[in-house]
Amino acid sequence: MTSLGLGGIGASTAPRGEAALTFRGGWLKHMRIGLSSAGGAAVVLAAFELLQRQPQAGFTLLAQWGPWPFLALLGLMFLGRFLSRMNDTVQTTFSSVVEGVQQQAHASGRQADALTELAKQGGRQAEEVRRLAIYAGRELGSICERLDKQDVVLDKVAASVQGLHARLNGGAQGRHEGGENGQ
Numbered sequence: 001m002t003s004l005g006l007g008g009i010g011a012s013t014a015p016r017g018e019a020a021l022t023f024r025g026g027w028l029k030h031m032r033i034g035l036s037s038a039g040g041a042a043v044v045l046a047a048f049e050l051l052q053r054q055p056q057a058g059f060t061l062l063a064q065w066g067p068w069p070f071l072a073l074l075g076l077m078f079l080g081r082f083l084s085r086m087n088d089t090v091q092t093t094f095s096s097v098v099e100g101v102q103q104q105a106h107a108s109g110r111q112a113d114a115l116t117e118l119a120k121q122g123g124r125q126a127e128e129v130r131r132l133a134i135y136a137g138r139e140l141g142s143i144c145e146r147l148d149k150q151d152v153v154l155d156k157v158a159a160s161v162q163g164l165h166a167r168l169n170g171g172a173q174g175r176h177e178g179g180e181n182g183q
Contacts, residue, residue, distance in 0.1 A: 043073060
């Protein structure tokens with residue numbers, strides 16, 4: 001019993017906290033031996049030994065059981081092959097799923113790196129905007145003074161233009177009025 005990993009009397013080999021239900025470990029590993037062709041060969045060899053040592057008992061047993069044990073052996077052999085192929089299919093499927101998950105993890109890592117870089121650039125742009133706002137705040141007083149000076153200059157220019165306009169209109173009216181009186 002211990003060579004099969006089942007443990008002897010009083011020995012506990014049950015896994016703690018996990019269930020090993022694969023062909024590579026756990027109880028299915030032992031079931032695989034029975035389902036394989038080696039298990040079938042062992043049963044056939046045992047039947048052959050029985051027939052060789054006690055032929056009468058073997059034929060009596062064969063007559064009582066009928067063909068069902070042989071059909072069951074064939075069924076177990078086909079079942080073993082089916083389970084083996086299914087195991088390969090499941091392994092292939094899970095391998096492709098694992099590959100996809102790994103690719104997704106790499107893509108998520110690259111996306112996180114890109115977002116970090118964008119955040120750094122956004123931080124640099126925010127710093128630039130902050131500097132420009134500080135500069136504009138410092139220069140706002142002098143800009144307002146320049147605008148006030150320009151307002152004064154524009155008022156003087158406007159008064160000068162109005163004066164010129166009044167003189168031009170006044171001189172034109174005087175000539176226009178004098179021309180009428182002279183006739």
